[in-house]
Structures are given as structure tokens and as C-alpha cells.
Amino acid sequence: MPILEIQGITKRYGGLTAVNNVSFSVEKGEIVAVIGPNGAGKSTLFKLISSFVPPTSGKVVYNGQTITGLPPHEVARRGVVRTFQETTTFREMTVLQNVIVAHHLRCSASGLGIYFASPKARADEVTFRDRAAKILDYLGLGGVKRLQARNLPHGHLRALGIAIALATEPKLLLLDEPFAGMNIEETDVAVEMVRGIRDRGVTVVLVEHDMSAVMRISDKIIVLNFGLKIAEGAPAEIQRNDAVIEAYLGRPDDELGH
């Protein structure tokens, strides 16, 4: 059974169809990339999967259960966690606090227990602190964990976004443009990082513009154009696909005699 199935999902904003009857599935342990030109509906698709916006029609099935219509925090609780395109963090907290807070779903203490600092709540926080430090070390943020998030350089912010998502222990991680704005070396490091996350047993779906990174990292690629899925397959197949080439490079112009 695939971990994620998108079944004929459509999202309309007024007259604009952002995502049009898209279907695909993701197997457990895969890295799947969603690519497409600007405005192809990639980000909307992400919001639909993580339930941040409701679809006009169609549904998302996760582990055999329909998650469409559930509130987004409930979808996160079940293990589908997204990151954000912008460098979204809790700006007024330190890097470490960001990741400690993100362990929210792992709390075993009750609300009152938390308020009165029950032994369970204290044990939770000690665990969270250790685990947060480990996640930060793993993502190369160990040296900056005492800094306020708003003072971090751009590249670190993105890693912090991923650290926050990892703290929730996701089963399915949705990465929104994880390599945007990175140079070649930084991208190499980030690609290895995403592979490492997959090797820890997390299924990864990512939206990305950086073609070379996508080709290297993905088991499967979904191509969107104007909200429609125009291709799906392994990187090598996608590179040869006429529809994809046309979407990215344009149609040969008859009048010029090509």
C-alpha cells in the first residue's frame, strides 16, 4: 500500500484552476519530487496535501485513510509535516528553543501536568532538549543553537526549518523548495541531508526548481504545468519526455521553419 495517494485533486480559486485533477502515489521510503514552471500549482498541491487549504474536489489518502478535510494540526499529528518556502521560523526564540517547542506532538504529559511541571512533563523537556541538540548537530546547526533565529544567515534558516519539521518525527516530510537560493556546494550538502533523512525512514516529497538536484535525488518525479500533471516517472524518463521539454523550453515555432 502506498503511504500517500493523491486522487483526482482539484483546487480552484475563483476562475483560476491552480491544481487540476492531479493523481499520483508515493511509496514508503521514496523521495518524490514535484517540479514544474512557475505558477504550475506545486505549492498549492503542497498546501492541499498538508490540509492547509481544502480541495475543491478529490482527496488525499495517507496510509489508507482519507486526510482531506482534517484540520492541518491533526494531519501533522498523523505524521504528514510540511516545511515552508520562505524561511519560516519562530524568530524571537533561540535556535534550540525553536526545535524544543517543535516537539509539541511528543509530549506525554497532560496540559495540567505541563502547567504544574509534573515529573513526566520535566522528563519530557529533558528528552526534548537532548533530541533537539541531536537534530541540530545532525543538520550542522550545533554551533549556532544559542543564537536567536532572526539573526541566523539564510542557509541556516532553511536547515532550521527542516530541524523543526524533523522534531515532530514525521512519517512523510513535505519539503517546499529545500535547495532554493543555494550555491552548488550548499546544494550538495543539502541533497545528502535529504537522503540521510530518507535513510532514517522518512518518506520525502519535495517541490523544487533546481533541476540537477532533483535529477540526482529523486526516485520519482511528477511534472505539473498549469495545474495539470503532464508527466510522471523516473528522472531519466522525465529528461526524455517531450511534454516536459515543451513545458520548460516552449514549442518549436513552425513559422521559423524548425
Add this chain to the structure above:
Amino acid sequence: MDQVTDGGGQSTAGEAGGAVTRWQIISFAGLVLLLFVGVPVIFGKLPYFITVLTNAAVLSFISLGVWITFSIGRMNLAQGAFALVGGYVTAVLATRYGISFWVCLPLSGLVSAGLGALIGWPMLRLKGVYFAMTTLSLTEAIRLLALNGGDITKGATGIVSVPPPGAIRILGLTVVPPFSSANPMPYYFLASAILALGLIAVWRLSTSRLGWVFRSLRQNEDLATSIGINVARYRVTAFSLCCFMAGIGGAFFVAFQQNIYPSTYTIADSVNFLLYCFLGGLDYLFGPVVGAFLLVISFELLHAVQDYQALIYGVLMIFCMLCLPNGILSLRLRRLGERQHSKT
């Protein structure tokens, strides 16, 4: 304030960043000593000052609630409305049904909190100036409701001669003697107890994980949702806690003044509760307390200059905001920071 928190020294991480500072403990102990020993010894024979301080204590308790809604990133101008609700609950129950003040007090808090949750659920979807404006109109709406409440609220005549709190007896032993309107001292002690308990409760809240969750809402609700935080529920929790404190404060003032009118809390009062927080400093738990005491006391001191009272008060306030945009308490931190700087 690019300070790096000293997480290293503390191992219980409930504070997620060492939020319980020695400073807070010292200032809290100092405040309790001052409230329960210092003030009675110094001002015990001056009922006027005791009355002023009683007002300041409960007003700062009420604005501590506003401080909680600030921590989730909402500017709350409805605190007067919920104080009015709490006040009327106590006034109606005490005069009509002869229910003891000691039962009315928590009940007023609960009714306000319940109403807050009910109204807050849809209203808290709004942010920024839209939320502030809606809460502002709520203050006016509740006042009009009280004005047109017919026989229950008695309209503009208000509810007068509410009996003062009676004695508390446990097993025939008088724990708390009956209050009388002639002596403000018992009210003062009750007000101080309410403030001290409120401070401990909010302190506990803001240093526990719940406080961090609240702050995460202020900083980014979408991100908070994505890590599985039920944003709507925590927002409403914070707001109804705030309303609870307003209700308690409203009930206290009914017992203290023995009356309540629709105009007891107006928009100006809601704005004042907010102002106490701003002036003291939004980043500090003691902010609303410092702000309220300073403003209430300085306003009373300016009585001497009669006609110019409001003018001087206003100029002082503008001066504070210009020179100390992060509140009066930022003064201490700045000096502390300089000292640390010169050490290194």
C-alpha cells in the same frame, strides 16, 4: 536584545530557555514583602493611600490578563467588557439571591471565561488591528447591554448597595472577618492576595511549555500549526484565561465600591489595561504590574495640581513612550547589559 539565554545552568528544560531568572524570584519576593508588610506598616494609618494601592493592585491583576493575550500576539481591548461582566455577575447574585461574595468571586471569573471562550472562538481568527477593533467594539457592546439589561442590570441606575464580603468560617473558626466599607485594610489584603496569586499563576504559565506554545503562536501561527499545535484551541485558552482575570477583578471592585454601573468600565478602561502593559514593558511578566502601579499612583499624586492633572499625566506618558519604547522595565535590563558588557 540579542541576548543569548543561559540554558546551560538549568537542566529542567520546561522553561525551554531558562526563563525563571533569579531576578524574577527576587523581585517577586520583594513585591510580596512590600505588599503584605511594607505597605501596611507605612500606610496603615492612611486609608486614602491604602485605597489607591488597592485599586492599583487589582488593576494590575486585570491587565496581567491583557498581557497573556499579548503573548499570543493579540491586542485585547475587551478587558473592560469582561470586567463589567464579572462585576454584574457578582452584583446580581449578591443582591438578588444573597449569595456570598466568596462564591460570587470565582463564579464571576468562570462566567467571564466562558463568555470569553464563546466570543473568542470566532473572533480570534482576526489578527492585528482587526482583532483590536473588534474587541474595542465589544467593550462598547457589553456596556450597552448592561445599559439596556432591564430589571437584571437595572440600566443606568446600576446596582447599588451591594453587601461587603462576609466572614469566612471553617468549623466555627473565623478565618476571615467580615469586611466593612469603613475600613479599606481588609480589601487591601484581599487585593494583594489576588495580585500575588495571579502573578504566580501567570509566571508558572509563561515559563512552562504552555507559555512557549503561546509565544510560538505570536511568532508564526502557520508554523505552529505545521508542528501539530492546535492553534485555535490554544488561542481560546489564552483568551479565556485573560477574561477569567477580568471577571475576578470586576467582582472585586463591586465588593470594594459596593456598586456597579454600565459606565464603570468603558473603552477608556480597556485602553488603560493595555497601556499598563505597554508602559511596564510587554517582554516582562512584571510589566503590567509596574505600569499599573506607576500610572495609578502618579495620577493620584497629580491631584495636587488640579486642572493640569490630565495634561501633565499625558505629557509624562508620551515622554515614557518616546524614551523607553520597550517599557519602563527595559531600563533595568539595559543597565544590566551594559554592566555585563564592561566586564568582558
